[in-house]
Amino acid sequence: xKIRSAxxxxxxxxxxxxxxVSAHHSFAAEYDSSKPVEFKGVVTKLDWMNPHVxxxxxxxxxxxxxxxxxxxxxxxxxxxxxGWKKSSIKAGDEVTVKGFRAKDGTFTANARSIVLSxxxxxxxxxxxxxxxxx
Amino acid sequence: xxxxxxxxxxMTRILLSIVTAFGALCCASLPAFGQAGENxxxxxxxxxxxxxxxxxxxxGVWVMxxxxxxxxPLKAPIPFxxxxxxxxKNHVGGDDPHGFCQPTGPTRAFHSPFPFQIVQxxxxxxxxxxxxxxxxxxxxxxxxxxxxxxxxxxxxxxGSYEGGSLTVDTIGLSDRSWLDTAGHQHSDKLHxxxxxxxxxxxxxxxxxxxDDPVYFTRPWSVSLTARREKYDIMExxxxxxxxxxxxxxxxxxxx
Numbered sequence: 001x002k003i004r005s006a007x008x009x010x011x012x013x014x015x016x017x018x019x020x021v022s023a024h025h026s027f028a029a030e031y032d033s034s035k036p037v038e039f040k041g042v043v044t045k046l047d048w049m050n051p052h053v054x055x056x057x058x059x060x061x062x063x064x065x066x067x068x069x070x071x072x073x074x075x076x077x078x079x080x081x082x083g084w085k086k087s088s089i090k091a092g093d094e095v096t097v098k099g100f101r102a103k104d105g106t107f108t109a110n111a112r113s114i115v116l117s118x119x120x121x122x123x124x125x126x127x128x129x130x131x132x133x134x
Numbered sequence: 135x136x137x138x139x140x141x142x143x144x145m146t147r148i149l150l151s152i153v154t155a156f157g158a159l160c161c162a163s164l165p166a167f168g169q170a171g172e173n174x175x176x177x178x179x180x181x182x183x184x185x186x187x188x189x190x191x192x193x194g195v196w197v198m199x200x201x202x203x204x205x206x207p208l209k210a211p212i213p214f215x216x217x218x219x220x221x222x223k224n225h226v227g228g229d230d231p232h233g234f235c236q237p238t239g240p241t242r243a244f245h246s247p248f249p250f251q252i253v254q255x256x257x258x259x260x261x262x263x264x265x266x267x268x269x270x271x272x273x274x275x276x277x278x279x280x281x282x283x284x285x286x287x288x289x290x291x292x293g294s295y296e297g298g299s300l301t302v303d304t305i306g307l308s309d310r311s312w313l314d315t316a317g318h319q320h321s322d323k324l325h326x327x328x329x330x331x332x333x334x335x336x337x338x339x340x341x342x343x344x345d346d347p348v349y350f351t352r353p354w355s356v357s358l359t360a361r362r363e364k365y366d367i368m369e370x371x372x373x374x375x376x377x378x379x380x381x382x383x384x385x386x387x388x389x
Contacts, residue, residue, distance in 0.1 A: 024372070026202070026315050029227035030381045049375035051235070070377065077264065077368045078247055080174035102381045129202065129315070130227075 024051040024075070027100075027131025031110040035101040039069060043093045048076050048086035053123070055089055055111075057097060071097055071111040073123045088122050089114070095122070100131065176366040185256040189295050190332045192252045192259065195367055196360040198340065201245035203316035207356045212318065218349035225317035228384035231310060235372035237287040238263075239311030240270055240304050241326060241342050248370060249363045259293060259300065264367040272302050279305055285322045287311055300330040313344065321348035336362035 027033070041059035053073040058066050073079070076086075089095065094117040102108035110131060114122040184191040205212055214222060232238055243250065248264035257275030262268075272291040279290050283306035293302040304326040312319055324346040331339045338360050345353035 024376075025230055025233035025378055025382070026227040026317070029230060029233055029383065030378055047375050047377075050370050051372050051374070051376060052378070054375065054377050072377070075247070075370075077174070077370055080171050080368070081365075085171040103383050104381050106381065108381055 025129070027110065027129040030102055030104075030108075031100045031131060032103045033100055033132050035103075036098070037101045037109050038096070038098045040094070040096045041069070043089055043091050043095055044068060045091055046086060046089050050077070051075060053079060055095075057095060067107050069097070070106075070108045071099065071114075072109070073111050073114065079123055084123055089116075093117070173368050174365060176368075178363070178366055179251065182254070184254050186295075188298070189254070190298055190300060190330070190338075191254070192300065192330055192332070192338060193254050195249050195251045195363040195365070196338070197247075197249040197363050198245045198358045198360045200247040201356075201358060202314055204245075204314045204318055204356050205316065207358060208354060213351045213354055215347075215349060215351055218319075218346075221319055221349070222317060225319065226383070226385050227317060228382035229386055230312055230315065230317065232312065232315075232372075233382060234379060234386075235266070235376050237268065237311060238265060239307065239313070240288050240291065241328070242311065242314060243268060243270075244340060244342075244360075245314070245358055249367050251367055262367065264370050266372050267369055272300075274300070279303070285309075289326075298331065302326075302328040302330070304328070319349065320344065320346045323348050327353075333359065 039057065039059045041057040043055055044058050045056045047054040053076050055071050055073065057069045057071060059069055060066055096113075096115045097109065097111050098113040099109040099111040102110075111123075112132070116122060178195055181191075181193045184193065201207060212218075212222075232242070238246065243261075243263040243265050246263075246265045250264060251262040253260040253262065257273065259272040259274055261270040261272070263270065270288055270291065272293040274293045274295065276294075277292055279292060283290055285306055285308035287308060287310065289304045289307035291302055291304040293300050295301075305324075307320070307322060307324045307326070309320060309322045309324075324344065327343040327345070329339075329341045331341075333339045339357055340360055341355055341357040343353050343355040344350065
């Protein structure tokens with residue numbers, strides 16, 4: 001019985017964590033799975049809007065410049081149903097983003113993992129969009 | 135015997151701790167329950183009774199499993215004509231009309247990740263889709279399709295209640311929508327049949343059949359189970375902030 005409940009919890013969480021949050025476009029329509037990116041920076045803005053949540057991160061480069069990365073996350077309705085809200089990330093938060101860069105070479109990324117400086121993972125942004133898994 | 139039992143118990147304990155740890159790890163990345171914005175937890179709208187005897191009650195807010203690729207539940211190759219196969223092979227993901235917030239067509243909205251509300255009234259069934267804040271009407275008053283239909287994104291849908299199910303027939307579709315995110319397309323000869331059958335207190339089975347002699351050598355069907363949602367539908371306006379458009383790798387002219 002105990003095993004069953006524990007299994008149920010484990011499975012439910014796995015399904016929950018992997019549940020899709022995007023239907024708007026396929027991963028390959030915009031992003032390149034051979035261009036993984038990882039950067040750390042400060043959030044400058046969050047658009048909690050359809051069809052995708054976007055947040056922008058100022059990242060300092062080695063030569064002292066600042067690049068403002070546009071990061072695509074899941075759909076706000078789907079994220080809200082999973083308990084997230086627009087205050088889950090705020091301007092000024094330090095975040096580490098792992099994802100994949102846009103094929104067009106702009107500083108645009110599909111964010112697959114978003115971690116705040118205190119270690120909290122935000123948005124669990126896995127989307128069943130044909131892209132790489134987290 | 136004792137040794138076997140004891141080994142089994144040990145295995146059970148190990149398995150239990152692995153599974154529990156795994157569950158806890160997965161859950162740790164989720165926010166505390168009840169933090170969501172209230173839009174996500176609004177109570178369900180009132181459900182009127184079905185509008186007649188023998189009519190299955192489809193009223194309510196439902197969601198189907200997100201199915202970005204219809205070949206997955208089909209579990210068999212899609213029966214393409216040579217033209218259909220060529221079109222699928224050469225499709226460009228960035229051409230997806232919905233990527234540009236164009237309409238889903240009559241069925242793709244059902245198997246998107248977004249819920250929908252069904253409202254049954256005498257002579258008509260209305261589907262209010264969360265995706266694109268969009269609707270569909272299915273006439274159940276016994277009318278036939280109009281004779282000379284211009285092709286449209288959603289076509290013309292008529293339905294009838296037979297044997298405890300709702301059967302819906304749709305024609306008059308333009309070739310502009312895609313059937314799914316994976317890039318399955320169709321012509322304006324597409325004829326869609328859908329069957330809605332209640333299978334439990336909180337479920338109904340939706341079976342859709344696509345018949346298009348330009349793209350497919352024979353009709354093919356997919357069945358998905360819709361389950362009742364806990365909360366109301368929300369607003370989803372696709373053009374609210376579609377930042378993706380300038381970044382698509384597309385054969386369409388730049389917008």
